[in-house]
Amino acid sequence: MATRTKDIQTDAEELVTARESRAPAQQPLSVPADKPVAFPLELPESEARLRTPAVGQRASRPDGRLHGLGQTQYIDDITFPHMLHAKILRSEDPHERILSIDTSEAEKMPGVIATLTGAEIPENSFGPTYQDQPVLAYPIARHRGDGVAAVAATSEQLAADALEKIKVEYEPLPAVFDPLEAMKDDAPKVHGGDTNIYTSKTIKKGDVDKALAESDHVFHRQFRTQMVEHVPLEPHASIASWDGNGRVTLWTSLGRITLGREDLARTLAMPQSKIRLIGTVVGGNFGGKNEITNEPILALLSKKSGRPVKSVFTRGDEFVSSTIRHPFIMDYTTGVSKDGKILARKIRLVLDGGAYCSWTGTTIGKGSILAPGPYNIDHVLVEAYAVYTNKTTTGAMRGFGAPQVCFAYESQMDDIAHELGIDPLEIRLRNGFSENSLSPTSQTLQSVALKESLTQAADRFGWKEWQA
């Protein structure tokens, strides 16, 4: 215990020394221009890494050198002897029941080594919040991008050709596309049951209805945001290799390998100790590579064929079958006093979830908490609903719902400022969080530099001059 305290003291002293020893003008911490490329490659130790605190210092990326040389190995740059290429056949309509899948013609093609359908997957469901998503849809496909069968062949071209030989018989089912329609009792149910609402959240503070009634002005407006695809330049890619000891190794562009291993263990019905996941350099994630996609398919194709199997999404696959940002429908009702003080805010959020849950749990949470904005409001009510529709699955994307609600509350701040004839900056300064403000969930906030940041930014970009 004593040693521990001493350590902390020493660390603190070192930190102070380091801070004091920092020269006022920092040299850019980049690679000297005269330094030649030396092999074996010895990367320069960034000075920022040696000093604490590093804030305010310029650092160069340790992997920048290999990126610039074109020597960084992304998944598609890795190959193995006898490696096969897999392609996935996707459903044709937004909602349909698969009556039969016949892969026999594809299997007869020279060069086609293995095929796979949903019925062959040991536990055909996964997901980071709820396990509601099939690896390959069976018996029901719930959106246009659901995979229904996969082929592994000796070349990518052969695998693509083989998909055309797979015969799938479908029975179309009624589909729903608008989240508000999907909330109605008589709407087709994407996952059966009696409702398409699969998760909800309520945040309540004070008495919002009373405060609205007592407000001088009440503003109401509906805001909507659209779906957004991450479009990472490197498409989803993985390689699976099943070995003779019954273990599987996966090289994957997946960002969350620990969670991915859990999902793989579930879908493959085997212990995590037999699954090795290697997360490689990722060519852009932005939230879209936070859960498994085709990894279990490749693992099983590798098991069937006894050969390593690679798959790289086409740009089309990327758009239809990877996750996207949740479109939000946001109803904002805000009560304001004569002098522009926000008294109450009532918000209803409807998240268009698409066919499966994915990271909706996190998105609805963050979106709801942040929905009232960074403003001191005593009376708040947020009601949020996530709804299934027969569309592309929505999931994590930069901010988990934060940008959507930011668009709504800041747009409404401008509406209020305009209507009351108050400067848009001034209305934010009157209502904005300051030190020890309470968040909508009553968390005490510290290190709040909102007003200082706004004032400084306004000074720098000439807000007053622009207003004049």
Place this chain on the structure above:
Amino acid sequence: MLVELKVNGEPRSADVPPETTLLKMLREQLGLTGAKLGCDVGDCGTCTVIVDGVSVNSCLMLAARANGADVTTIEGLANSNELHPLQEKFEEHGALQCGFCGPGMLMSAKNLLDKNPEPSVFEIRDALAGNLCRCTGYTKIIEAVIDAGRAMNSAQTSA
């Protein structure tokens, strides 16, 4: 079909199916994986290489069309002793984030500086219009190209 071409100054050849793109041939037959496949339809520019002095989307060019051509890829930009000024400046400015657009971006920039040693910001933006960066690092990329152009010009003047 046999395709013979010069890549980064070396004569190379491969026997490829007729539908093979130059990108596929470079990556799969010649082991040059620096040029990337991002969209396969010529939108993203990750596959950019220089063919006979013109920057091209190698995913759109059949390997057979490059028969006899002089091709430069990202692997031909540095030698074992020094980085190309563009590589150096991209690294220094933090213009490479996830790095996937890097090789294509660098080749488009090289092609620009080869022809126009002192491009304006507008000309740089125009030359890189076919190369997407989803990490949204364009500002740093443009700064790096300006800086590299200056470094190349001052090296030439002092020589």
